[in-house]
Amino acid sequence: MEGILNFLPKNIADLINQIPPEQKEELEEIRIRINRPIEMTLKGAPKFLTYIIQPEDAFHLMNKISHFSIYTLEEELKRGYITVSGGHRIGLAGKVILEEGKVKAIRDISSFNIRIAREKVGIAEPIVPFLFKNSWMHTMIIGPPQTGKTTLLRDIARIISSGNWSKGIEACKVGIVDERSEIAGCVNGVPQLTFGHRLDVLDACPKAEGMMMLIRSMSPDVLIVDEIGRKEDAEAIQEAVHAGIKLIMTTHGTSIEEIRKRPSLKEIIDQDIFQRFIVLSRASGPGTITHILDSSGKELTQKVRVT
Amino acid sequence: MIKLLGAIIIIVATTWTGFEAAKHLSERPRQLRALRSALQSLEAEIMYGHTPLHEASRRLAEQLTNPLSTFFDSFAKKLTDTETTVKEAWETSLKEVWKATALKQGEFEIMKQFGETLGRHDRFSQQKHIMLTLSHLEREEADAIDRQAKYEKMVKSLGFLSGLLLIILLF
Numbered sequence: 001m002e003g004i005l006n007f008l009p010k011n012i013a014d015l016i017n018q019i020p021p022e023q024k025e026e027l028e029e030i031r032i033r034i035n036r037p038i039e040m041t042l043k044g045a046p047k048f049l050t051y052i053i054q055p056e057d058a059f060h061l062m063n064k065i066s067h068f069s070i071y072t073l074e075e076e077l078k079r080g081y082i083t084v085s086g087g088h089r090i091g092l093a094g095k096v097i098l099e100e101g102k103v104k105a106i107r108d109i110s111s112f113n114i115r116i117a118r119e120k121v122g123i124a125e126p127i128v129p130f131l132f133k134n135s136w137m138h139t140m141i142i143g144p145p146q147t148g149k150t151t152l153l154r155d156i157a158r159i160i161s162s163g164n165w166s167k168g169i170e171a172c173k174v175g176i177v178d179e180r181s182e183i184a185g186c187v188n189g190v191p192q193l194t195f196g197h198r199l200d201v202l203d204a205c206p207k208a209e210g211m212m213m214l215i216r217s218m219s220p221d222v223l224i225v226d227e228i229g230r231k232e233d234a235e236a237i238q239e240a241v242h243a244g245i246k247l248i249m250t251t252h253g254t255s256i257e258e259i260r261k262r263p264s265l266k267e268i269i270d271q272d273i274f275q276r277f278i279v280l281s282r283a284s285g286p287g288t289i290t291h292i293l294d295s296s297g298k299e300l301t302q303k304v305r306v307t
Numbered sequence: 308m309i310k311l312l313g314a315i316i317i318i319v320a321t322t323w324t325g326f327e328a329a330k331h332l333s334e335r336p337r338q339l340r341a342l343r344s345a346l347q348s349l350e351a352e353i354m355y356g357h358t359p360l361h362e363a364s365r366r367l368a369e370q371l372t373n374p375l376s377t378f379f380d381s382f383a384k385k386l387t388d389t390e391t392t393v394k395e396a397w398e399t400s401l402k403e404v405w406k407a408t409a410l411k412q413g414e415f416e417i418m419k420q421f422g423e424t425l426g427r428h429d430r431f432s433q434q435k436h437i438m439l440t441l442s443h444l445e446r447e448e449a450d451a452i453d454r455q456a457k458y459e460k461m462v463k464s465l466g467f468l469s470g471l472l473l474i475i476l477l478f
Binding site: 009010059060063066067068069070071072074077105 | 353357358359360361362363386390392393426427428429430433
């Protein structure tokens, strides 16, 4: 939270500081739009502050995010979001500039969506027995946006890389391909969030390429990837699985049936690669685990709440 | 005897004034050259190092000599420590250091304009702006060298000779 306030212009940071501390804990998003009031999402519900954002505020915010150097954010402006220290992500919208039909950058940014990264150490503990039998199992975490997929994935990475002596789980070498710097929240390549010792992160690397790079360079036992969804990702998954590496990943969706219908993922689901599916929803707040399924789609347990 | 002593003092004083004025003339092209090479290093930091401005200017401050070193140092400090814009920080740092330099108003305007573009564009437009500023500064430098060649010797002799004239008149 403090990290985020450092990035906001002083007047906005002061306003946000005024909300009660317990509400601050529930803060998920801060949305800043020019000429509109500040919007904050608390546990999924919007809350508006009376202050109307002026164009100068947006200018100052952009200056602070970029450390006064827009040129350092070229890649980020192409993708439309920036990860700042602490793993928080700032999404951007405004006027898009094209070059030869491809997005070159976003200019005149008018909307900022600050997604606050919540580190919840320990939320994956209850599901570890489902994912580990002698070795870790290929796992896919399925959930719509804002259901805590990445938070869960991060904690799984922490458990795998640090091990658990009481449960007889040894620490394994973990490789994370962190395309959007959300899992490990790297700043200058060094992970900022809590993990074990046996962790290597390829920060801001495209997933498909990164998975192959990690396999070749770091020989991980478990590969962790966020938001699989493109054709080349699916290909890289097959490569990795047949290289004897365990995969744990997330994808957008609401159920396994829905995932099966996605053309890019259909193939890998049909090949029965994945041994466990974890389905998340917001039924009782982010991080509600609705189902844990095995490879055939059979239910293993019902409703474990992890937050 | 006293007359002789006074004459010597007059000669020394005027010659010294002449040399000071000449030094100002020879200092300007030297500082302009330093300024240009500083901007070139800044370009390298931006284009190849992707370094944020405050970091880049801190590095420049370490590499350069005074007065440019103080300028970049105060610019970096302003960016990190205060709530400001690049334009403001750049301009106030320029003003602080300008008196200590041999540079003129023309260069000040060029640098001020450059500050307005700094940090607001992608790398390639940033490079274009640096190039533009460099070419402006180059013109100023050519002018400064020209002036140096024309006036440096003259100012020196003028100092000495005007002292001589004063003595002749007084005797």
